[in-house]
Every structure is written in C-alpha cells, then in structure tokens.
Amino acid sequence: MRPQVYISDLSKHVGKSVTLKGWLYHRRSSGKVKFLILRDGTGYLQCVVFKGNVSTEVFENAEKLTQESSFEITGAVKLEPRAVGGYELDAVDVKIISISSEYPITPKEHGIEFLIDHRHLWVRSKKQVAVLKIRHRIVKAIRDFFDMRGFVLFDPPIITPNACEGTSTLFEFDYFDLGKAYLTQSGQLYAEAGALALGKVYTFGPTFRAEKSKTRRHLTEFWMVEPEMAFYDLDDNMDLAEEFLEYIVQTVLTEMRPELEILERDVTKLENIKRPFPRISYDEAVQILLESGIDFEWGNDLGGGDETIISDKFDRPVMVHRYPSQVKAFYMKRDPKNDKLALAVDVLAPEGYGEIIGGSQREDDLDKLLHRIKEHNLPQESFEWYLDLRRYGSVPHSGFGLGLERTVSWICGIEHLREAIPFPRMIYRNTP
RNA sequence: UCCGCGUUAGCUCAAUGGUAGAGCAUGCGGCUGUUAACCGCAGGGCUGUAGGUUCGAGUCCUACACGCGGAGCCA
Structure with missing residues (x-):
C-alpha cells in the first residue's frame, strides 16, 4: 500500500x-x-x-x-x-x-428530527465536524489551563450513594445488596476532599441530571469540569474563572479559525472576551431586571429569560455574585456581611447562552455546615465523610463548575446543546 | 408536570372541502472547469393512528401517539 x-x-x-x-x-x-x-x-x-x-x-x-x-x-x-x-x-x-448505499443525508436541508435520528452519520457533516473539533480543542485548553497552574486531575466516582447537593433529580438504580445508588450530578464534594489532599485539583467527566427538562439548554448527560482550590476565597475563585474563560476563548480564536468560519461564527463577539469581566452582585442584577420592567421578587433565582436580559447589558461574560442563600446549595458559605447571602457566583455567557459557570466559596465551619444539613433535611450519616473535611484541618476553599456543552455551544454559536456532544442524551431520546 | 406549534414521496415542503404536486435524492441519457453544477426522461404516496361531520376530508371536529419549541428546574 x-x-x-x-x-x-x-x-x-x-x-x-x-x-x-x-x-x-x-x-x-x-x-x-x-x-x-x-x-x-x-x-x-x-x-x-x-x-x-x-x-x-x-x-x-x-x-x-x-x-x-x-x-x-x-x-x-x-x-x-x-x-x-x-x-x-x-x-x-x-x-x-x-460503495455506499443510498446515503440518507443529502446535500439539501433536513429537519432536526431526521438529523438527530441519524446522528451517527450526521457527525460526518462539515459543520458537525467543525463543532466536534472545537469541542476537542476546548477540552485540551481546559486541561492545559489547569495543568499549567499546578492543578492535579482528581477523578470523582460516577456511582454515588446519595444525592450530592440534595436538590436535583438523579438517575437511580439498584446497587447489588447496598440498596439504591445514583449517577453523579457533580463531582464537587469529592473534589473538596481532593483539594484538602492536593491543594488544587480539578475533576472532568460526565454528570447526569434526571430532571424532566426539555429545552435547548439541557442534556440529561453532560460533561463538567470542576476545579477546587484550598485557601481560595470567592474573589480568588472569580479571578480564576475569568482567566480560565479568557484562555479558552482566545485559544479557540487563535487555533480554530477555519472551523469558526465553517460555522459562520461572528468572531468579533469572541474577540471581546478579555479580562476583566464585569462583576455585579445579585442585588445589582435584580436592579437591572426591575429597570427593564421585569416583575422580579428579591430572593428568587434568575430564570433563563432573566439571565438573557442581564447578559445583554454586557459584551463579555458577566459574573453575578452573592445570591440569596435560599436558592443555593447547602455547602455554600454565607456572606459574613449579610447572612441572607451565599458567597456564590454564576457566570452568564453573552448572547443569551446563559449560565456556563456556577461556583462558590464553601462552608468551612463544622457547626454551620451541620446546621445547614439539618435545615435542608439531608441525611447527616451520608455526609459524615464530607463533615470530616471540616473536622481535620478545615481551610477556606472555593471552586466552580463549567458546563462543557454550554461552553461549546456559546463559542460555536450553535442553537442547541445537542449539537455540542457526539451523542446527546435527552429526556425523550437515548438513541443512537 | 404545564402551555404553544407540528406530523403529506427516502429528505425538505406545497396543495379555496372537489383528479396528491415541486425541488433534492435514486435510475437512465447528455455535457472537458464544476462550486448545493446544469439539461432531458423515469420510478417513487394507506397524507401519524382511531373515530366523527359531509354527496365528497390532506384540508373541518374529537381522542390518542410521536416530535419540536417554551415554562418550571438546571451547568
């Protein structure tokens, strides 16, 4: 040959x-x-x-x-x-x-149902190839970013004995004689154990949500990267998040121009993605909504439409910090200046792509964390190992999670998350 | 779970309640520079399923199934 x-x-x-x-x-x-x-x-x-x-x-x-x-x-x-x-x-x-049999995907246009039914062939198409190559480059940029900064990859389990955060609906199944087990919704609690062992770690793998959600921003199986850093407070966390996003976007801009052209992506929108990113408090975000004529009540979480209104005010990702603690997970540390607020941050991507990062400083005080677990009616015995992290050398620490498919969608300028992963899993579809 | 919209040829879509059509794809023929090439011919249909109204239903009504979009929820 x-x-x-x-x-x-x-x-x-x-x-x-x-x-x-x-x-x-x-x-x-x-x-x-x-x-x-x-x-x-x-x-x-x-x-x-x-x-x-x-x-x-x-x-x-x-x-x-x-x-x-x-x-x-x-x-x-x-x-x-x-x-x-x-x-x-x-x-x-x-x-x-x-010789190929009559190929179903012809040069003319097709409907989404037909294309997704033929996803195994659709991935051969020019735009899909471009998206998947950019996805690959983003994954590499993510690993490079953390590896260059002394982070250690720390793989969490995918099978977990209980609900991580006690909020989302999880996929449940029988695990031999040990009763019910679940597919992970986040590696974050395990990442905290890693951060206290190795200083700075990140997890990177698939996560699962069983919510019966059916929108273009949702997959039941998606990939998430979650850095977790000992001795980082919320501000350190936000500094890292914006440096991280800038690195990913600028890397794709530099190295994936031909693919962005195939996707007809408006790259001027991506060229704006430079530090510093705007940082606004939840209170300021609420103010923006009220000024836009939205009937919004303080204390509620931001909905998809609310996020778009806020992100439209800026030409780069906006970091919204200090949310009401009632809408956030139990492990987030309260703001010492206002106990109603959690030291949380969400990063909203521009152009209506919504929340791509969610993070926080974690509660490092044993008694407060115990109290929070009782408040949320969570089974304390399941969290004993997690509480041990506060019993043996607790330190301030922070971290965040970035949704890979949402990031890919945003950078590629594609409409629906299902095109950002080779074989999407959605509420009414688990094939091909 | 709730609210909209949709389902006609392999695909994308047309069709005032009155004979079911086009483009692409496929097959055959033509063309020495095409860019989703073009030109000619041909085959291709239980109009999502089940009822109903009507002389007559792809079209109107009811139910169901499936899909898409959105809400809630989330990254």
Whole structure:
C-alpha cells in the first residue's frame, strides 16, 4: 500500500504525486470530467478526473462512486484557488474501497428530527465536524489551563450513594445488596476532599441530571469540569474563572479559525472576551431586571429569560455574585456581611447562552455546615465523610463548575446543546 | 408536570372541502472547469393512528401517539 497523505498536510506535497484515502463528500460531473470532493476527517479536497488522463477502468470507478463511498485516490497536488481548501488533485488512479448505499443525508436541508435520528452519520457533516473539533480543542485548553497552574486531575466516582447537593433529580438504580445508588450530578464534594489532599485539583467527566427538562439548554448527560482550590476565597475563585474563560476563548480564536468560519461564527463577539469581566452582585442584577420592567421578587433565582436580559447589558461574560442563600446549595458559605447571602457566583455567557459557570466559596465551619444539613433535611450519616473535611484541618476553599456543552455551544454559536456532544442524551431520546 | 406549534414521496415542503404536486435524492441519457453544477426522461404516496361531520376530508371536529419549541428546574 502506498503511504497515505492527509488533506491537512497537502501544503507539503504541492507538485508531487500522493495517495489519499477517505470518503466521497460530494460529486459533480460534466461528461468527460468529474469533480470528486474527498473528505478524510482532516479536510476537503477537490479531485479532478479527466477522461483523457486516466484508463477507462479508473474513469468507470469514479463514475460508480456514490455519496459517502470510501475510496483511495492518487494524483498530483496543485494549488487551485477555485477549489475548496485551495488545493486540487489531478487524479491518475481511483480505487474503490466500499460503495455506499443510498446515503440518507443529502446535500439539501433536513429537519432536526431526521438529523438527530441519524446522528451517527450526521457527525460526518462539515459543520458537525467543525463543532466536534472545537469541542476537542476546548477540552485540551481546559486541561492545559489547569495543568499549567499546578492543578492535579482528581477523578470523582460516577456511582454515588446519595444525592450530592440534595436538590436535583438523579438517575437511580439498584446497587447489588447496598440498596439504591445514583449517577453523579457533580463531582464537587469529592473534589473538596481532593483539594484538602492536593491543594488544587480539578475533576472532568460526565454528570447526569434526571430532571424532566426539555429545552435547548439541557442534556440529561453532560460533561463538567470542576476545579477546587484550598485557601481560595470567592474573589480568588472569580479571578480564576475569568482567566480560565479568557484562555479558552482566545485559544479557540487563535487555533480554530477555519472551523469558526465553517460555522459562520461572528468572531468579533469572541474577540471581546478579555479580562476583566464585569462583576455585579445579585442585588445589582435584580436592579437591572426591575429597570427593564421585569416583575422580579428579591430572593428568587434568575430564570433563563432573566439571565438573557442581564447578559445583554454586557459584551463579555458577566459574573453575578452573592445570591440569596435560599436558592443555593447547602455547602455554600454565607456572606459574613449579610447572612441572607451565599458567597456564590454564576457566570452568564453573552448572547443569551446563559449560565456556563456556577461556583462558590464553601462552608468551612463544622457547626454551620451541620446546621445547614439539618435545615435542608439531608441525611447527616451520608455526609459524615464530607463533615470530616471540616473536622481535620478545615481551610477556606472555593471552586466552580463549567458546563462543557454550554461552553461549546456559546463559542460555536450553535442553537442547541445537542449539537455540542457526539451523542446527546435527552429526556425523550437515548438513541443512537 | 404545564402551555404553544407540528406530523403529506427516502429528505425538505406545497396543495379555496372537489383528479396528491415541486425541488433534492435514486435510475437512465447528455455535457472537458464544476462550486448545493446544469439539461432531458423515469420510478417513487394507506397524507401519524382511531373515530366523527359531509354527496365528497390532506384540508373541518374529537381522542390518542410521536416530535419540536417554551415554562418550571438546571451547568
């Protein structure tokens, strides 16, 4: 077999004869000349098959190729501004690997139901490939960011014996003789144990929510990254969060331009994402809502529409801090200046993409935490290990969680979370 | 759980209560520079399911199923 060259490496092979392998993305024919668009996962290449330049057999092979058939093609690479990608292959040989049956996803438009039913094939489409490559780059940026700052990856369990925060609905199942177990909704409590062992840690993995929620901002299975830092207060936490977001966005802007162009993303919106981000208190957020004519009662959580109104006031992510403690989880530390407030922060993405980060300083006082657990009617025995973290060398500590798919959606400018993960899991769909 | 909208060819959509149509895809033919190519021909339908109104229902009514969007909830 001749060595395979990838489309992304073609600049090194201009003027030379190479062999590429891939699938037929599209074909146009004009009698004695055929234009085959090859895709190989790294890009797209127009291959020209002239009847006069190849044997009858090769020309017939090119004729037989249907959309998504796999094949091998050999020819000389040349610069060609008229072709997609800027290069073109003057084919001398075409070998069929496998002829594709009638491919369901045609070049014309499709409805979302059809596409999601064919997700296993939809991921071959140009925009989906671009989104998934950006997702990959974001994941790498996340790991690089924390690794460069001395964080240690600390993997929490996915099977947990009880509800982490006592709020969300969880997926429940039988766990041998030990009774009910649950799929994790957050690795955060375990991350706190990690932070007290290793100083700075992060978790990164799938999490599960069983809420019967059906909106474009929801998945039942999604990925979350959760840093947790010993000796960080709320301000340190917010400093890290904004540095983190800036790094992710600027990395994608620098390294993923071609993909952002395929997605027709307005990059000027992303170029704004530079520190410092605006920081407003919950009280100030409520003021914005009241001034916008929203009938909002102090003490309620912000809804999706409220978040959009607030984020529309800014051209970069806005950090809303110090929420009423009644709408936040039991483990969040109270504001020493106002016991009704929790030292929490939510980061709202611009352009209506909503909450991408939720975080807080954690309650580090044993007695207060015990009190909170009773207040929330949580089973204390399940949290004894967590309370131990306050019994043995408790320190101020903070952390936050970033929803990966919401971040991918925002950066890619896509409408629905289901396009930000290869195989989305939603309330009425667990296939393919 | 609640509130809207939808379901017609493989796909995307048309069709005043009166013979079910187009584009794409597929097949055959034509074209030596195409960019979702183009031109000609052909095949392709229990109009989501079950009732009802009517001389006559894709169209009007009722129920159900499925889907999409939103609310609540959440990252």
